[in-house]
Amino acid sequence: DAGVIQSPRHEVTEMGQEVTLRCKPISGHNSLFWYRQTMMRGLELLIYFNNNVPIDDSGMPEDRFSAKMPNASFSTLKIQPSEPRDSAVYFCASSLPFSGADGYTFGSGTRLTVV
Amino acid sequence: GESVGLHLPTLSVQEGDNSIINCAYSNSASDYFIWYKQESGKGPQFIIDIRSNMDKRQGQRVTVLLNKTVKHLSLQIAATQPGDSAVYFCAENRNNQGGKLIFGQGTELSVKP
Numbered sequence: 595d596a597g598v599i600q601s602p603r604h605e606v607t608e609m610g611q612e613v614t615l616r617c618k619p620i621s622g623h624n625s626l627f628w629y630r631q632t633m634m635r636g637l638e639l640l641i642y643f644n645n646n647v648p649i650d651d652s653g654m655p656e657d658r659f660s661a662k663m664p665n666a667s668f669s670t671l672k673i674q675p676s677e678p679r680d681s682a683v684y685f686c687a688s689s690l691p692f693s694g695a696d697g698y699t700f701g702s703g704t705r706l707t708v709v
Numbered sequence: 710g711e712s713v714g715l716h717l718p719t720l721s722v723q724e725g726d727n728s729i730i731n732c733a734y735s736n737s738a739s740d741y742f743i744w745y746k747q748e749s750g751k752g753p754q755f756i757i758d759i760r761s762n763m764d765k766r767q768g769q770r771v772t773v774l775l776n777k778t779v780k781h782l783s784l785q786i787a788a789t790q791p792g793d794s795a796v797y798f799c800a801e802n803r804n805n806q807g808g809k810l811i812f813g814q815g816t817e818l819s820v821k822p
Contacts, residue, residue, distance in 0.1 A: 598752075627808070637753070639809055639811075650809060685753075700753050702752050
């Protein structure tokens with residue numbers, strides 16, 4: 595089992611550019627979560643999907659952020675245009691619904707730096 | 710401009726000693742609580758969880774205690790090893806929110822050999 599796969603691992607971009615982060619959940623998991631981690635705010639849930647449908651996007655900071663899940667094996671988080679304050683580590687996690695915490699698996703994250 | 714980041718609470722222990730990491734939570738409606746370990750450059754990794762109807766659960770070298778009266782959660786690590794050095798987060802989950810986790814601030818555990 596390869597776990598949750600995120601790409602890229604590191605991204606450095608200039609302010610104003612579009613950034614796309616990618617996530618492949620564990621096969622068979624039908625819940626997918628995007629989190630952002632910063633020193634100031636810790637780990638925050640941005641959005642989550644059940645069966646490819648966005649359920650709660652109340653954590654998405656603003657309209658510059660968007661997320662999609664076109665199928666059960668792929669999700670993207672897009673920031674357009676990017677700003678320096680978006681610099682953070684973005685984690686994707688997947689789980690079976692109500693499976694308990696031991697079935698909730700995080701990827702290794704994408705470290706985004708916007709200069 | 711740059712903002713000043715928060716410094717995580719830090720716990721420093723000697724190898725072989727027991728460690729206790731604490732966490733306070735705010736919502737009494739949470740269904741279960743989880744402890745995660747995060748090593749540098751990695752995502753959070755599940756350690757142990759406890760349902761809200763329990764007050765203690767033991768795993769391998771770890772014990773989680775839940776005190777609902779004061780809304781307090783603790784993680785005890787027995788015979789701490791250098792490989793335990795990491796940041797530890799508590800999180801809470803409410804089943805009616807479909808797996809949404811609310812994370813605490815985190816505590817950095819440093820184990821001295």
